[in-house]
Amino acid sequence: MLRKIFIKQQFQFKLKISTLSDYRVSNKSLTSLASPKMSVLAAMMELVLNNLTMALVFLVVLILLLRYLQPSPYSLPPMPAWNIPYLGHIRFLMDAKTMGEKMYLKASKELKSSYIAVKFGKQYVVMPHKFEDLKEAFTSDQFIYHGENIIGGITINSGLFHDGQRWKAHRRFALHALRDLGLGKSRIEGKIQLESQKLVKLIASLNGEPTETIIILNTAVSNIICTMVFGHRFEYEDTLFKRLLQILNENTNKHMRPVFLSKFLPFLKYLPGDLTHAKRLKQNVDEIKTQILEPEIKRHIEKYDPDNIDDFIDAFIQEIKKLKDTDEEIYFNDEELMWNIEDLFFAGTDTTSTTLRWLLLCMIRYPDVQDKVRAEILDAIGPDRPPTMQDKKLLSYTQAVICEVQRMHTLTPLGSIHYSSDQPTKWKGYTLPPNTALSPNVYAIHHDEDHWEQPYQFNPNRFIGPDGKFQKDDHLVTFSVGKRSCLGESLARMETFLFFVAIMQNFHVKKPKNDPIPTLEGKLGILIGPYPHRVCFEKI
Ligand code: HEM
Secondary structure, three states: OHHHHHHHHHHHHHHHHHHHHHHHHHOHHHHOOOOHHHHHHHHHHHHHHHOHHHHHHHHHHHHHHHHHHOOOOOOOOOOOOOOEOOOEOHHHHOOOOOOOHHHHHHHHHHOOOOEEEEEEOOEEEEEEOOHHHHHHHHHOOOOOEOOOOEEOOEEOOOOOOOOHHHHHHHHHHHHHHHHHOOOOOHHHHHHHHHHHHHHHHHHHOOOOOOEEHHHHHHHHHHHHHHHHHHOOOOOOOOHHHHHHHHHHHHHHHHHHHHHHHHHHOHHHHHOOOOOOOHHHHHHHHHHHHHHHHHHHHHHHHHOOOOOOOOOHHHHHHHHHHHOOOOHHHHHOOHHHHHHHHHHHHHHHOHHHHHHHHHHHHHHHHOHHHHHHHHHHHHHHHOOOOOOOHHHHHHOHHHHHHHHHHHHHOOOOOOOOOEEOOOOOEEEOOEEEOOOOEEOOOHHHHHOOOOOOOOOOOOOHHHHEOOOOOEOOOOOOOOOOOOOOOOOOHHHHHHHHHHHHHHHHHHEEEEOOOOOOOOOOOEEEOOOEEEOOOEEEEEEO
8 A cells, every 4th residue: 555655656756856847848938047956946836936826825725624623622423424625504494484403303303313503604592492402401501691792794792682680680670570569460451451352352352353463463562561660551543653653663573683693604794785774773773762762761851760670671761770880780771771661572472462462363264263262252251241361260271272383383492592601512422513503403302292292283172181170381481481581470360361362352353355274384583483474353
C-alpha cells in the first residue's frame, strides 16, 4: 500500500516538472530574458499567481470544512439526516402549511428516540416528544430562558417574556396584580359575564346572517384585557379599538412567525427589504404604543389615587412609587409598564379568541356533539340565566369538549421555545452547547399513542371519568408547565368557558347553506387557527 502511494507521488512530481518545462517552452518572453534557473522560478511564480484565486477558494473551503468536521466538546440527542452544512435542517422550516410538527414526529419515530435535536444555522434545538420529558425540562431551571429579544436586528422589547431578574420581577408583580384585581374571584367573572352578554346581543343582531367569527370574538376577548389593564372596555364600533384589533391580528397572523424564524437564521436580516417582517412588526408595536398605550398611561398618571387601585396600570404606577430608590426600581417605570401591557395584549387576545373559533368550528363539524353540549347547558342552567363559574361542575361534557378541542387543535404545536443558559448544560446524559433551544413537540404529546386511545379521533369522552364526571388529564399541556407556564391560564380558562357556554346556550351554530364545509386543517401563523370561514348563528 505504502509503495503504491510512493509511486503515485513520484508520478505526480514528474508530472509537475514536465508541466513547468512545457510552460517554459511556451512562454518565450520569460525564458529568453533569464537563466534557466530563473526562468523556472518565474514560471512557478506565474503559475502560483494565476492560480491564486483558486488557491484562496480552496483554502477557504478547507478551513470551513475543517471547522465543520472539528470534533465538538458537546453531545446531542439523535439528529435527523440532511443537515446541510451551515444551514442545518432548514427543510423542516420549509413547510408552508405547518410548523413541521408532523415531520419532527416522523423523524423521532425513525430515530427511535422520543427526543431529537435539529440545527438551524448555528442554533441547536432539542425537541422532546413525550410529556414526561417536557415536564422534566420545564419544571427544572435548566431551560427557563426565552432568549434574546433582538430579532432581525430590531429590539422587540418585552417585560413578561424577558429573562432573569427583570422577568422574575414582572411575573411576580403581574400575578399579584391580576389576583388582587379579581382574577379567580367574582370581580373579573362579572366583567366576562357582562362582555359575553354584549357578545350575545351583537350575534343576535346579525339575525342568522353569515359572519366571519374572527372580529367579533377578538373584540369580546380583548375587551376583557382592556377592562383589566385600562379599567374600561371599548364599544365595538370604536375606531381606535378596531385599529388595535387589526394590528394585533396582523402581528399574530403575518409578522410574528417570520420574525421568530429569523431568530434561527440571523443572516436573513442582512438581505434587502423586510424579509423577516421585523420592521413591520416594530411599526405596528410603535403604533399601539403611541396611539393607545401612551395616552392611557398619561390619563392614569393624572388621575392616580392610591386608595382606588382599579386596574393593572394603577397597580403598576403604585409599584413604581413603592420601589423608588430600591434595587428593583429599574424594572418599574413608564417604559416597562408599556411593554408589560403589550405582552398582556399579545398573549391574551388571539390565543383565547382562536380557541373559541376552533370550538365553534368543531360544533359545525360535529353537530351531535353540539346538540349534547346544548342539552347539558339547558338542563343545568336553563335558557335565561347567564352562566357562572359555579356551573362548571354541572357541565362535565362541555368541559370535556373544550379540552378535546384544545388537544386536537393545538394552538402552538411546537410550544413556546425556551433556552438553556450561556453555559454547557447536562441533559439526559448529553452535554448541550450553551444557549441550546428547547422546543417541545406539543402536537406529538397531544397525539401520543402510548397515552391517548385513538389519538386522531375527536372524542370528548376521553375526558369523562368512570363516574361520568369531567376528568382532567395532565398530558394536555395547552398552557405549558413549569415556572414559565401561561401567566393568564386561569383568566383564559374562565373566558373560554363563559363565552362558549353563553353562545351555545343562545344559538345553533351552522355553516351557511351554500358555503363549503369548513376544513379542520389549521392555518399557519404564530398560532395555528382555523382558515377563514363563515358561520350562521340561529337563535334558539
Ligand atoms: C387559551 C388561551 C391561552 C393559551 C392557549 C395560552 C398559552 C400559553 C403558552 C403555551 C405559553 C408559553 C408557556 C411557556 O413558555 O412554556 C403562554 C405564556 C404566557 N401567557 Fe398565555 N395562553 C393563553 C391566554 C393567555 C392570557 C389570557 C394571558 C394574559 C392575561 C396570557 C399571558 C401569558 C404570558 C404573560 C405568558 C408568558 C409567561 C412567562 O414567560 O413567564 N395568556 N401562554
